[in-house]
Amino acid sequence: MLRTPRSIEIILAFGGFALAWLRHRPQELPQRFKQTIERLGTTFIKLAQGLSLRMDLLPKAYRDALAELQSRVAPFPGAEAIVAIETAFGAPLDQLFARFDTQPLAAASVAQIHRAEMPDGRAVIVKVRRPGIVRQVGRDLRLLRRIVRGATWLLPGLRRQRPLALIDELGKQLFGELDLRHEAQNVRRLAAALRQQGGLHVPAVIDPLVTADVMVQEFAPGRPVSERFGTPAGEELAVSLLDAYLHQLFVVGAFHADPHPGNLFARDDGRLCLHDFGLVGSLDTLSRQALGRMLEAVIYRDAEAALASAIELGFVAGAFDRRALQRGIDTILAELQGQPLAEWSLAETLWRIAQLGAGEHFRIPRHLLVLLRALFLLESTLRALDPRFDLVGELMKRREVLQTALAAPVAGPAGPRPAGQLALRSVRDLPRLLSHWLQQAHADDGRPPIAIHHRGLERLESRLERVGNRMVLALLALGLYVGGAVLMLHSAGPWLYGVPIAAVVAFVAAAGLSLKLIAAVFRSEGL
Structure with a gap:
């Protein structure tokens, strides 16, 4: 039985989506795109799940559809899992475990999980990476890059979105997720950081039983957190979850970036249990502050202050109109005042502020998108556990956590912020800013760095680049026309139907370049 080449399969799948897009049914497109990705299998499912983080690139309907992606894959045989385990640890299975269930507890596109028991009686789970998955992902990524490179040649407008850089970014993220040592490192880091948080449990990694292919972890049973939605127990779990995330964000600087209900389990002792540490975000000290x-x-x-913080976080880059951004932020904050505090969405507000600073040539850094996604999921889960959860009110009750990040007193919830606090913040920041300025001056032979921003030069630079490209195309086409004419006059080379083949090739190439140039001129609506 003949099998369709993988490259043709990818082209046909996205070609079908393109045809659906041309039919102008926008409401159906997100689900159609999701179905297209599912048909292409593991690599594209994982890439699309990573792409769902890119709130700066995809509309919400597409992000929601991609976030629902599930890998419909059958588990691989238990015998293959045993071979992988014995190869990874260099010992027979019966020396590693007192009991091992060959029937997997759960299976996904990257790995599957088996229950087992250690020789000392501890209940564990064994996560085994799917055989051949790394090779398959590498092959698919190479094919995807070739296809996208061809698409950008045919459609130069795609280059503005930097698709190849995006594929490289998502591919790097995916290869990190395929290495179970990376997940084990995340578990260790958060387990150590959250040990003092009584309301949260992180299943421990069983060292040294960790390799790129296999990871052994404590078995932590629990009930789906969705069973606690809207109950008194859910209200207690919501408070525990908020405390755990404030600690992660403002004290530890590392956080579980996927706190949706499927990764949270309620234990019999009343604690929450976190699972799936493939995606963990991080914040340095300055970002936490x-x-x-x-x-x-x-x-x-x-x-x-919101604008100053947005600049520090990296939501704003390059040249910008400070007054315009501040007016935009003030408008966003003013809209909040008409809503009850319990309905405020801090994640939505941060995202709208970030969008103000994201210009045409700026892409929000991935670590900030991971943070924003985690905040959206956290708010959603908190309000699912407790529909009346007042996030702002709970934050005000925990001002000391923010004080740790701010290193300055926080005023009460009523009335304007004290002027003394604003002055204290400026005085506190002055030594750091002066030190940074002097370091830059020292690195540049003692000359103080002074940045001068010209507004509007980016658009002029882009236009000049396009003009230069068109001139190169025109000169190439002209050269080919002249060359073809010379070959015709001298009757050089082999002939076909009385015409020199070399001359025909030159004329065809020149015509192709001319058509490309004409199309570029029409797209820009002028010369």
């Missing part, structure tokens, strides 16, 4: 100041500024409707 900036995030704390941002939340404080949103609560107090301080547009100036």
Whole structure:
């Protein structure tokens, strides 16, 4: 039985989606795109799940559809899992475990999980990577890059979105997820950081039983957290979850970035249990402080402080109109004032502020998108556990957590922020800013760095680049026309139907370049 080449399969799948897009049924397209990705299998499912983080690139309907992607794959045989385990650890299975269930507990596109028991009686799970998955992902990524490179040649407008850079970014993220040592490292880091959080449990990694292909972890039974939605127990779990995330974000600087209900389980002792540590975000000290100041500024409707925090976080880059951005932030914060505090979405507010600073040539850094996605999921889960959950009110009750990040007193929830606090913040930041400025001057032979921003030059630069490209195309086409004419006059080379073949090739190539040039001119609606 003949099998369709993988490259043709990919082209046909996306070609079918393109045809659906041409039929102008926008409401159906997100689900159609999701179905297209599912048909292409593991690599594209995982890439699309990563793409669902890109709130700066995809509309919400597409992000929601991709976030629902599930890998419909059958488990691989238990015998193959045993071979992988014995190869990974270099010992027979019966020396590693007192009992091992060959029937998997759960199976996904990247790995499957088996229950087992250690020789000392501890109940564990064994996560085994799917055989051949790394080779398959590498092959699919190479094919995808070739297809996208061809598409950008045919459709130069795609280059503005930097699709090849995006594929490289998503591919790097995917290969990190395929290495179970990476997940084990995330588990260890968060387990150590959250040990003091009484309301949260992280299943421990069983060292040294960790390799790129296999990871052994403590078995932590629990009930789906969805069973606690809207109950008194759910209200307690919501408080525990908020405390755990404030600790992760403002004290630890590392956080579980996928807190949706499917990764949370309620234990019999009343604690929450976190699972799936493939995606963990991180914040350095300055980012933690900036995030704390941002939340404080949103609560107090301080547009100036919110803009300063947005710049520190990296939501704003390059040249920008400070007054225009501050007015935009003030408008966003003013809209919040008409809503009850319990209905405020801090994640939505941060995302809208980030969008203000994302210009045509700026893409929000991935670590900030991971943070925003985690905040959206956290808010959604908190309000599912407790529909009346007042996030702003709970944050105000925990001002000391923000104080740790801000290293300055926080005023009460009523009235304007004290002027002394604003002055203290400026005085506190002055040594750091002066030190940074002097370091830059020292690195540049003692010359103080002074940045001058010209507004509008980016558009002029882009236009000049397009003009230059068109001139090159025109010169190439002209050269081919002249060359073809010379070959015709001298009757050079082999002939076909009385015409020199070399001359025909030159004329065809010149015509192709001419058509490409004409199409570019029409797309720009002028010369």
